Every structure is written in structure tokens, then in C-alpha cells.
Amino acid sequence: MESLPPHGTPILVVDDDEGLLLSIKATLISAGLPEPALLSDSRRALDLLRNRRYQVVLLDLMMPYVDGMELLTRTREEFPEIDCVVVSAIDDVPTAVRAMSAGAADYLVKPLNGDKLVALVQSHIEKQRFREELSHLGHTKIFSNLKHPEAFAGIIAEDEAMALVFHQAEAVATTDYSVVINGESGTGKEMMARVIHRLSQRCAAPFFAVNMAAFSKTLFEDEFFGHAKGAYTDAGADRRGFFEAANGGTLFLDEI
The missing domain is CATH 3.40.50.300 (P-loop containing nucleotide triphosphate hydrolases)
Structure with missing residues (x-):
């Protein structure tokens, strides 16, 4: 499954569970957030990141082909400006710590709480907007x-x-x-x-x-x-x- 909004989006969701992808899409749209790009084949993730501009990436930890931890590491190495949020059914502290140490901005446990998901995505989009504002200040300020x-x-x-x-x-x-x-x-x-x-x-x-x-x-x-x-x-x-x-x-x- 690969669903890309025609006018772009700041959000990319990578998970091999297509039902969950559609559920996340519905939750974000109903909260007034941009329609996310959806991807079920983790092998395509880096190509999408190289060719389109995303601010927040939600990725599953356990996926076939390229697992979430490897994808997280490679994304952070190539695109350090993107906030990566790990989504996993594994609810234990060592796994969360390992993900955060690899560069995850947040760690969400399945089944997802819709309100928490929306608040988290909103927060990261706002942080990205704020970072852009700071970078645009330039050195001409007096x-x-x-x-x-x-x-x-x-x-x-x-x-x-x-x-x-x-x-x-x-x-x-x-x-x-x-x-x-x-x-x-x-x-x-x-x-x-x-x-x-x-x-x-x-x-x-x-x-x-x-x-x-x-x-x-x-x-x-x-x-x-x-x-x-x-x-x-x-x-x-x-x-x-x-x-x-x-x-x-x-x-x-x-x-x-």
C-alpha cells in the first residue's frame, strides 16, 4: 500500500499493517491535521524521504524487509531534521530506551490512543514550524x-x-x-x-x-x-x- 496526498503533506506513516495505516489517517484527518502519506512497504521509505519533504515520520518497530530500528537509524543519519516517532506493540522500557537512543523523538505503544496520537503529531508539527521560524531569523537582526x-x-x-x-x-x-x-x-x-x-x-x-x-x-x-x-x-x-x-x-x- 502506498498512498500519497497529491499536494504534499508533512506526515509520513510507515507500517505493514494497512488497517492501522487507514485508522491513523482517519484519526488525523478528523482532528483537522493534514492527510498523512501512508506506506506499508518499508523498503520504499527512504526513497520517499529523499524525493518528498516530510516533517514527522511515524514508523512501526517490527516490519518485514527493513525493520523499524534500522529505518529509524538510517532516517536520522540522512535526515536529522525530521522528527521520527516509533510506534510499537512492544511495551517495555529497554525497547523504548533503545529507540530513543537511536534518535526517536517519541515512542507510542499500540493499541494507539487517538487523542494522544493527535496531540503528539500536532506538537511535532508545531516544533518544526518553530524551528523554521528561528532559522529564518537570519543574521540581519539588530x-x-x-x-x-x-x-x-x-x-x-x-x-x-x-x-x-x-x-x-x-x-x-x-x-x-x-x-x-x-x-x-x-x-x-x-x-x-x-x-x-x-x-x-x-x-x-x-x-x-x-x-x-x-x-x-x-x-x-x-x-x-x-x-x-x-x-x-x-x-x-x-x-x-x-x-x-x-x-x-x-x-x-x-x-x-
Whole structure:
């Protein structure tokens, strides 16, 4: 089975179960999402990816000819910009971890929950749109174009590269996505994280900066997840972990 919408689509579904392909198609269309391309022969997947533009690929783990793990690996190697979602009847943690380690963006277990499938596909399409917006910012941005220049008052910057970083910070602050900030020690990563927090809808909630280098493996669980009174010998009272304390706000993990 090979069904390709005539006007293109951002979604490709690869599964040898044709009934499931049609079910996924009906679920996505009924939710207002684009009609997906459907493919039951995994040997054709890479050719389609090379000749058509997709943003999200849902692929079965257990398929004849080319199995899902091999197809996932080859897709991620050749098309790292595509979000790959593994769909499998295998519901165990080691398999999911192996898939995520190979580059899967998500792991769904059959039988599929329609609401969860729709929400996940919508999320990945939105992330792809957001990535494209960031890439289109270019290096022509200047500081005078910032919507909230006052938010960056404590950061000294003059060149176009930093202007681009400021514009990206304003853009990601409007989302709930996790953000990775790279930079040498002392370049202001925490300051930028605080700017993003102040510009976000989470600004009224707490901001916690945590130095990860300060915690040993044995302390990590207690510091981040907390404990209940009496959980162990020295636990004389309930203690909130960082995850609970920062709930609704921002948790900045430094020195990872």
C-alpha cells in the first residue's frame, strides 16, 4: 500500500499493517491535521524521504524487509531534521530506551490512543514550524528590532550574532519547550535563562538555578524529587525537591 496526498503533506506513516495505516489517517484527518502519506512497504521509505519533504515520520518497530530500528537509524543519519516517532506493540522500557537512543523523538505503544496520537503529531508539527521560524531569523537582526529590549538590559552585547541570540530568546520565551543554552563558563547562560523566564508566561512562578556539579549521584534523587517524612532514618520532615518547587516556573540546570 502506498498512498500519497497529491499536494504534499508533512506526515509520513510507515507500517505493514494497512488497517492501522487507514485508522491513523482517519484519526488525523478528523482532528483537522493534514492527510498523512501512508506506506506499508518499508523498503520504499527512504526513497520517499529523499524525493518528498516530510516533517514527522511515524514508523512501526517490527516490519518485514527493513525493520523499524534500522529505518529509524538510517532516517536520522540522512535526515536529522525530521522528527521520527516509533510506534510499537512492544511495551517495555529497554525497547523504548533503545529507540530513543537511536534518535526517536517519541515512542507510542499500540493499541494507539487517538487523542494522544493527535496531540503528539500536532506538537511535532508545531516544533518544526518553530524551528523554521528561528532559522529564518537570519543574521540581519539588530537590537532595535527587539520587542522587549529592557529585558536584556543587564547583558552587554554589540554584534549581530548576539542580536540573533536575543531574538531567539524572545521567540522561545513564548513557548513551553525545553531550551538548551550553550556557551563557555562565564558567558551569561544563567542571565539568558532568567531573561527567557521573565519574558515567558511562567514569569510569576519561581526560577531555580541548580548547579548540577554540586550533587553526587546519591544526592540527586533526594534533591530533585524530595522525600516524605520517615522515608529514611534522617528524614525528620517532608522536603520538596527542585521539580516540585519549580512547578509552573523554570528550572535552570547549570554545569551539566
